[in-house]
Amino acid sequence: MADQTLTLTLDSGGDVVIKLRPDxxxxxxxxxxxxxxQGFYDGVVFHRVIPGFMAQGGDPTGTGMGGSDLPDIKAEFNAQPHVRGVCSMARSSNPNSANSQFFICFDDATFLDRQYTAWGEVIEGMEYVDALPKGEPPRTPGKILKATVSD
Incomplete structure (x- = not known):
């Protein structure tokens, strides 16, 4: 079976293809x-983009405080190092509070290893993540136009 992917079409110029890691x-x-x-991520912005660290999105309110109506997820910390292109779940100080927010590492952030749940890795289009407007929040945040999943 081919690897399942998540494609994020960004307003910064193109598609970011993420290999999903259910393993x-x-x-x-x-x-x-x-x-x-469900279309939850369509139109959602990257509200926290820190050069050399990561781009965070997935909050429908764009504030960093929002999430989906689905229940929070229990932590699944794993051995995948947080390096460039790795996708991981954002959460509050409660390890079991991940919901819809995620981040994509710009650079090595191995201090996050085994404290945040890595769930995928960018295999194409990292240049579009690099092109996202920077800031916390950016003045004009980059946006996910559409998120699609391959079956």
């Missing part, structure tokens, strides 16, 4: 694919 975080991959298929 690392099955519940997280299930939540993200469910939300993507």
């Amino acid at each position: 690392l975080a099955p519940a997280h991959v299930e939540q993200i694919t469910t939300l993507a298929k």
Whole structure:
């Protein structure tokens, strides 16, 4: 079976293709694919973009405080290092509070290893993540135009 992917079409110029890793975080991959298929991520911005660190999105309010109506997910910390292109779940100080927000690493952030759940890796289009407007929040945040899941 081919690897399942999540494609984020960004307003910064193109498609970011993420290889999903259910082998690392099955519940997280299930939540993200469910939300993507529901259209939850369409139109959602990257509200926190820190050069050399990561781009965070997935909050429908654009504030960093919002989430989906689905229940939070229990942590699935794993051995995948947080390096450039790795996709991981954002959460509050409660390890079991991941819901819809995620981040994509710009650079190595291995201090996050085994504290945040890595669930995928960018295999195409990282230049579009690099092109996202920077800031916390950016003055004009980059946006996910559409999120689609391959079956």
